Amino acid sequence: MEKIRIFYDHKGNTLNVWFDDPEKEMFSEETEAEVILVKDKNGRVIGFEILNFISDPTREDIRIPVEVLMG
Template sequence: MEKIRLYYDKEANTLNVWFDDPEKEYICEETGEEVILIKDKNGKVIGFEKLNFFTSNVNINELPLEAAII
């Protein structure tokens, strides 16, 4: 099982979340809510990109983050 990867692009103001290997990206689908689903060649969602992640100057290092393994 792949690790979940989070990438924040400060200049583009986007957050990318990957559930699988980014190299498997085949096609993207816009949802209309500033979210782009990233799919592999079988149509399985392997990640997403959130556009306009912050609407103000927020320090990403100060965000609360919680993770759990279930």
């Protein structure tokens, strides 16, 4: 597995998480929960984007808890 990339866009208030190379994105699918699934040419999910991630995007001190599991 490649590195997981996490990017928070303060201006757009979105959180992007990539499990694979973002350059492989071919299309996306929006779910009902303001989550966009990013897929490669084979339809495999390679990442996702969460819309309206922070309820108050004017805050400067955003902390995102992360849990790392290794198998």
